[in-house]
Every structure is written in structure tokens, then in C-alpha cells.
Amino acid sequence: MVKQRVRKSRGFARASTLVQSRVRSASEGRGFAQTRLLTHWAEVVGEDIAKTAQPVQIGYNKGGMGATLTLLTTGAMAPMLEMQKEKVREKVNACYGYNAISRIRITQTAPIGFSEGRIAFEGAPKRSPKVDPQAVAKARAATQNVQSEDLRRALEALGSNVISKNTD
Numbered sequence: 001m002v003k004q005r006v007r008k009s010r011g012f013a014r015a016s017t018l019v020q021s022r023v024r025s026a027s028e029g030r031g032f033a034q035t036r037l038l039t040h041w042a043e044v045v046g047e048d049i050a051k052t053a054q055p056v057q058i059g060y061n062k063g064g065m066g067a068t069l070t071l072l073t074t075g076a077m078a079p080m081l082e083m084q085k086e087k088v089r090e091k092v093n094a095c096y097g098y099n100a101i102s103r104i105r106i107t108q109t110a111p112i113g114f115s116e117g118r119i120a121f122e123g124a125p126k127r128s129p130k131v132d133p134q135a136v137a138k139a140r141a142a143t144q145n146v147q148s149e150d151l152r153r154a155l156e157a158l159g160s161n162v163i164s165k166n167t168d
Helices: 015-029 041-045 047-052 078-083 085-096 133-142 149-167
Strands: 053-059 067-074 101-109
Touching: 041 047, 041 053, 041 085, 047 053, 047 078, 053 101, 067 078, 067 085, 078 085, 078 101, 085 101, 133 149
Parallel strands: 067 101
Antiparallel strands: 053 067
16 A cells, blocks of 8 residues: 655645656756756856856766766857866766766857757846836835835835736
């Protein structure tokens, strides 16, 4: 007889637990035994390298030890990354806890145009939202009786966003 696991979180679950199995199966398809290398890439190798390269695949040799990590970068950054391969290998192996990676292969692509090359290494610039003065005035009028200054500012921002979305 199988016991049912009782959840103590009263209906709520962390988002990471909801997608953990899907991320693991997708990453294992590319050879990543530990998803931490993918999810915390910038922390593992540093911000400078993470801006210029992304891990694509880990290929294992027939003997089992000494895997090859494939990194995707643009053509202009490939020579710079080539000089830092040993440093990247040490940092990645520190993430695994042993010498799992023996070789790093660099794959170059155009910044746009190829299916895997379309990924942006840096985040897109943030757009500033359009502020509708009438929506701000309505939100300010609706929150004028709130005593807490921080709460009033937060409610004004939320209210102006909701009002401006409803008028579009």
C-alpha cells in the first residue's frame, strides 16, 4: 500500500519545484548532469565570461571521465574566450567538485541569424513604461487616505499601471 504524501504548504509550492523535473530532463538531454551549471552560469564563471559565452553541451568520452564542454560565443569574442579556457575549466570543475571537464570547445556563431545564435548574451535594455498622467491622477486620488507613505506610493504605482492597461 502506497502512502499519500501530505503537503504542509497549504496549496502553495515553490516555482522552482514545479519546473525542476522539466529543466533536469531538458538539461540531461544536452549532457548537463548538474543543472546548476546552466542556472547559475554567471555565478560559476563570472559576469565577464557569462556576458560573452553560454554553455551549450557537455559531451562525455567513452571512458566516462574527461568530458568536453561546448561554449557558444560570437566570432569577435572567440579569441578572448580561447585565452581564458583554462580559467573557465577550473571554475566549472569547482562547480562539479571534481575534474569532470577535461576539454573546452568553443563554437562561434553570428550574433543573429542562426537558431541557437539568436540568444542574447546580455539582457535587453529595459524600456521605461509610458506614464499616463490621467491614470496617475486617478490612482493618487484613490490612495489619498492611505496613512503609510511607502504603501501609498506602491498602491499609486500599481493603480496607475492597472488603469493605464484598462484604457489601452
